[in-house]
Amino acid sequence: MNNPWQEINLDTYENHMKSEAVFQLQTLNQITKEQCEGYGHEIVGILGVAGGNGLDGIDLHTTNKIYGFDINEDYLAVCQSRYAYMGNTLELVQCDIRDHSFTLPKTDLLLANLIIEYVGDASFVSFINQNRNHVGVVSCTIQNSQADGFVSQSDYKSAFDPLLSISHTINAEKLIHLFANENFSCLKTQAYTLPNGKTFIRLDFKKS
Numbered sequence: 631m632n633n634p635w636q637e638i639n640l641d642t643y644e645n646h647m648k649s650e651a652v653f654q655l656q657t658l659n660q661i662t663k664e665q666c667e668g669y670g671h672e673i674v675g676i677l678g679v680a681g682g683n684g685l686d687g688i689d690l691h692t693t694n695k696i697y698g699f700d701i702n703e704d705y706l707a708v709c710q711s712r713y714a715y716m717g718n719t720l721e722l723v724q725c726d727i728r729d730h731s732f733t734l735p736k737t738d739l740l741l742a743n744l745i746i747e748y749v750g751d752a753s754f755v756s757f758i759n760q761n762r763n764h765v766g767v768v769s770c771t772i773q774n775s776q777a778d779g780f781v782s783q784s785d786y787k788s789a790f791d792p793l794l795s796i797s798h799t800i801n802a803e804k805l806i807h808l809f810a811n812e813n814f815s816c817l818k819t820q821a822y823t824l825p826n827g828k829t830f831i832r833l834d835f836k837k838s
């Protein structure tokens with residue numbers, strides 16, 4: 631069975647995410663920039679890269695390789711054409727990170743912004759732990775869904791109804807606990823408030 635993300639048009643997704651009241655695309659763009667500036671890296675990986683939001687914030691002078699991973703190959707095709715100027719530095723990989731046979735290439739910095747919600751906290755931490763020899767810093771962003779529902783209000787909201795079948799509410803303390811059980815310590819947490827009252831929480835982890 632297809633993952634519901636494979637049924638959502640990229641324009642619909644991005645128009646929803648960047649609408650004034652939602653403002654998540656813009657906020658994630660800024661978070662990606664801060665994540666990349668925060669940790670020296672030569673190889674960066676982005677789980678759930680979608681159309682490449684935030685890739686523009688990566689310093690190509692210091693980054694040798696950028697991997698973008700996503701389950702939706704149409705998103706990756708758009709990402710490829712938007713960032714064609716990056717040449718071989720950018721490598722896009724169609725994958726399902728819930729698939730246990732999928733192995734990550736080595737990265738110094740791995741970003742997971744708004745994807746844990748669609749995989750589940752325990753499955754995500756297990757995936758990272760299976761790849762622990764290939765990861766340095768893992769920087770994640772989760773959403774606090776208490777305000778405005780799991781999917782924020784916008785003219786496009788109904789297009790996201792199929793996602794509810796795979797959506798998980800992620801709790802920051804539980805995520806820290808699950809990572810700690812695998813000997814990853816939390817380096818930093820930072821909250822970002824969105825216009826509709828939702829909050830993004832960024833959590834950075836590294837093997838202890």
Ligand SMILES: C[S@@+](CC[C@H](N)C(=O)[O-])C[C@H]1O[C@@H](n2cnc3c(N)ncnc32)[C@H](O)[C@@H]1O
Nearest residue numbers: 635658678680683700701702726727743744748
């Ligand atoms: C909310 S978007 C991510 C936003 C993006 N990281 C940003 O900063 O703007 C979630 C992305 O994760 C992808 N995705 C969801 N589940 C996935 C899975 N199991 N494996 C790989 N990609 C997945 C979706 O196709 C979608 O592009």
